[in-house]
Amino acid sequence: MLLLSSAPADAQYFGRNKVQYDRFAFSILQTPHFDIYYYASEHDAARIAAQLAERWYARLSVTLDHKFARRQPVILYASHSHFAQTSIIPQMIGDGIGGFTDHFAGRVVLPFAAGLGETDHVLxxxxxxxxxxxxxxxxxxxLAMLPLWFAEGMAEYLSVRELDANTRMWLRDSADADKLPTIAQLDDPRWFPYRYGQALWDFLAAKYGETTIVKALESRANGGAIGRLKDATGKDAATLSKEWHEFIRVATAARSARSDKSEADKNDARLTRIIGPEQNGGRMNVAPSISPDGRYVVFLSERDGYSVDVFLADAATGTVVRKLLSTAADAHFDSLQFIESAGAWDPKGRRFALATLRDGHPELTIFDMPDGEVRQELAVPGVDQIFSPTWSPSGAELAFSALKGGVTDLFAIDVATGHLRELTTDAYSDLQPSWSPDGQRLVFATDRFSSSLSRLSFGRYELAILDLATLMVHPLGGRSSGKNIDPHWSPDGASVYFVSDAGGISNLHRVDVATGQVAQVTDVA
Incomplete structure (x- = not known):
């Protein structure tokens, strides 16, 4: 199972029952090693997924020195809302679950993610x-008898093959606080098994070779997962833990130099946390959106313990003013899509739009602000899942990214009439649009300049600008290393602010639209 977030599961679907809104007529696409189950709307994307599956088989059959005796079933869903309705397992499937493998029948089950690159990773x-x-x-x-850090950590290592920026963040924070877990402590759920398990297997492969993975899987040694590691490496858990900790400290020590440190340092002095686990929020506080006048912030949190809900807070103090929406209180709302989406204020600060799932179907929920009453529930037929809406300067339209048939494109909808326009139509991943102040352009994050659909290679996210008159896409760039995401225009339209993890740490950056020059704005360690 791939977990996309560490949000508490009980807060995602407290008191809810699994509901099947749709019936899917599956067809089977047979490849040499897989039976790919798909339905009509995801036909083209399923053929891409079939190629990806065979590529994974070619890699993993060599690494793990193993071949399947029969074709492996892979069941694909066009979106997470469809995936959540699966009857393969009876349990509720929260937003944080990106896929699972049925331990009893061996079926691989997953939805298409917001981008073929992430779908490839989950697959x-x-x-x-x-x-x-x-x-x-x-x-x-x-497999069910092995701890998560062993099984999930190995799966994450073999599907990523590096210590990615997200995992390095977890490790760096633990190393800086001198609170790295020993291998024996990894059974404790406080240590996120996906990240720390991935880091452990990265260390073992680097230190003892990737054959250690096969030896550990094939081992018949006593002592559970730790016994398998001792058998595979010849070292006890204490020695391995000591070597692993040193590996982590070396791997997370380097920071890239910056030439624009003064601006970042100046802004860092102004950073103040207003919402946190012991300060107005819960353990998870995500998707913040500031009102145009700077008075309010909307965010998603499980602070009340029953579900992930939408809150309005004072932007200066973080004090919660009111709860706007609760999925626990309104059973018609299936999801707020807190993993990959955020809401948006209209330019006058009188309305707030949020991408939601209601009775199994995507819609845009629009609130009157700041009183929080639901003003409009705008259905968006023809798409499978909506992400990150953004208002036009006139307030007449909303642009957003959406999954349709397994790929992610940009759309715009007239709020009054519901008329939908498709702005991009290809298999590249187009995410997080932001409408320019002059109303003529969208800036967004995309992998179209770093990916090759013919080779099925998926690169990092860069920034692009879409001309709404011609629908032509032009590169804006960003940092030359790392991903560049979540772009937002400056009020004068001359700059775009965005988040980049260049150097291994996510920070705020600014790019000049005319010149392409980039400056780092924050230096959050």
Whole structure:
């Protein structure tokens, strides 16, 4: 199972029952090693996924020195809302679950993600589980008996093959606080098993070779997962933990130099946390959106413990003014899509738009602000999932990114009439649009300049500008390394602010639209 966030599961679907709104007529696409189950609306994307699955098989069959005895079933859904309705397992599937592998029948089940690159990652992660299951079953063992840090960490390592910026963030914070877990402590759920498990397998592969993975899987040693590691490496848990900690400290120590440090340092002095676990929020506080006058912030949180809800707070103090929406209180709302989306204020600060799922179907929920009454529920037929709406300067339209048939494109909808325009139509990932102050352009994050659809290689996110009159896309750039996401225009339209993890740490940056010159605005360690 691939978990996309560490949000508490009980807060996502407290008191809810699984509902099936749609019936899917699956067809089967057979490849040499997989039976790909898909339905008509995802036909083209399913053929891409079939190629990705075979590529993963070619890699993993060599790394793990194992071949399937029969074709592996892979069941694809066009969106997370469809995936959440699956009857393969009875449990509720929260927003944070990106896919799973059925331990009993061996079925790999996943939705298309917001971008083929992420779909490729999740597919690879779950196919690792299929290999793990097959290898262990041949030796009379069960994958379900292995701890998450062992099984999920291995799957994440083999599907990523590096310590990515997100994992490095977890490790760096632990190392800086001198609170790195030992291997024996990884069974404690306080240590996120996906990130720390990935880091452990990255260390083991670097120090002892990738054959350690096969040895650990095939081991019949006593002592559980730690016994397997001792058998595979010849080292006890204490020695491995000491070596692993040193590996982490070296891997997270380097920081890239900046030439614009003075501006970032000046802004860092002004940073003040207003919402946190012990300060107006819960353990998870995400998707903040500031009102145009700077008085209010809308954010999503599980602060009340029952579900992920929408709150309006004072932007200066973080004090919560009111709850705008609760998925626990209104059973018609299935999801607020807190993993990949955020809401948006209209230019006058009188309305707030949020992408939601209602009775299994995507819609835009519009609130009157600041009183928080639901003003309009705007259905968006023809798309499977909506992300990150943005208002036009006139307030007449909303642009957003949406999944349709397994790929992510940009759309705009007339708020009064519901007329929908498709702005991009290709298999590249187009996310997080922001409408320019003059109303003529959208800036967004995309992998179209770093990816190759013919080679099915998926690169990092860069910034692009869409001319709304011609629908032509032009590169804006961003940092030359790392991903560049979440762009927002300056009020005068001369600059775009965005987040980049160049150098391994996510910080705020600014790009001059005319010259392309980039400056770092914050230096959050």
């Amino acid at each position: 690879g992660h779950e196919i690792v589980h299929a290999f793990q299951r097959d290898i262990l079953r041949q030796r009379g063992r069960s």
